[in-house]
Amino acid sequence: MTRNKYGDIFLSAKSLTREFGYGDNKTIAVNDVDFEFHRGEIVSIVGESGSGKTTLAKMVLGLLKPTKGEIFFEGKPRDISSYTKRRQYWQTIQAIFQDPFSTYNIFNRVDSVLLDCIRLQGLKNIGKEEEIKKMKAACEFVNLKFEELSNKYPFELSGGQMQRLMIARIFMLHPGLLIADEPTSMIDACSRATILDMLLKLRDEINMTIVFITHDIGLAYYISDTVYIMEKGIIVERGTADEAILHPKSDYTKRLLGDVPKIYEPWDFSRNKEKAV
Template identity: 35%
Template structure:
């Protein structure tokens, strides 16, 4: 095994190992001006969490709760106002250069809108091969071609050859989201941050997409953060659930306990407004 834990494949790390940790994260944004001063808005208020290999952590909350902002901080798309991130126990401060590239190879994020995140002028082959080259996993064109096909198979787009030369507009919403997962896997990450991965998809294919995410959790030994507003899917697909409200984590624990016996008033309100989670399948 490599001396650098971030440089090894997730499959080589024991399940349950903490890969990414956030400690006491704070994020303030500049708000509207009030007189001579500009008000500051706190989007994330002293949030801590750990992501472990082979485990899914759900970050649940309504729009404006701070959950997506927290995801972007973990992806280093946003710099926090306070707190720290640790990768395999080592503080991460780099926002550019080689250390930053290494971090983004280890921690990948998929966004809510798969169409907006895919360049419409490039074929899927370009999207996947470019990701492989950026992260140093393709030695030549033949290697890139074969790996791109294997990535498509991993996200269950088969026969893979049929999808490789298509453009994003030729794919359904579910297929585009699978391409987003494939592009993330091209980095050979240990952590996958999935921000509302099914909220823009037709209800008939949401379960298929969550089943795929669960399969990737098992086969790739990924540490997954599942960002969602849906308590039912959090109950079915995650090991731990954290509930965010006004930037704070107001409740956390094993998903079954949090959702079957919510203690905080906000969690109770979310549950009352959601379909009965006991009707969803429970993850084995």
């Protein structure tokens, strides 16, 4: 297996393609994409609306079939053909989405959302006391009080609390890879920084790979080791955060950088980067 400074390749893809529709209505949402995500690596996928980011994420999650190409999991062709194999895969690959509501069954209270995580890990009959201990620890990690929230429904939580609950789930599930699809676009700047810091802390603690999907090239620079820039289904730029954002080769990346407010000058990027590590 190839190694770099992050670790082994955890998940990769060759010529991944997804088309929607036929004839004149055909859209190639993801077009011949290759990637390698290493253990413990934070990768950002940046692109404008409609560039294919969520479609790519759904293929990685196994929620959408590729039209062409293949995904490799720990070096072998991924096999999620049976229910058991899919379940195993979903213990390892988890996602959080822009709209927290889409993640929760709104009729499940907070405690059953968290209990589900214990069940998903295959931990049965560990006893009520141990279950509560685990749920409390997860809430503590994200600065939520389990006692205050356990009987609430997701719609009774604030946007920030809901996103933190999602991270508490990730803390319990310990996935190898987390796809975060615009997880901070619906919350205020202060909560956004907290969420990002929690994700970075999780990466440090469990060497999780994070694939961060965003429109925001400044945010991508701040948190990532590696950046992929996507335009109309194609990866037009790929490299370390410094290579892709401070020394971009593609006109598309240059244009994206041109659209970024003045506050994100290269020297701001460098300063943030130092803070982030």
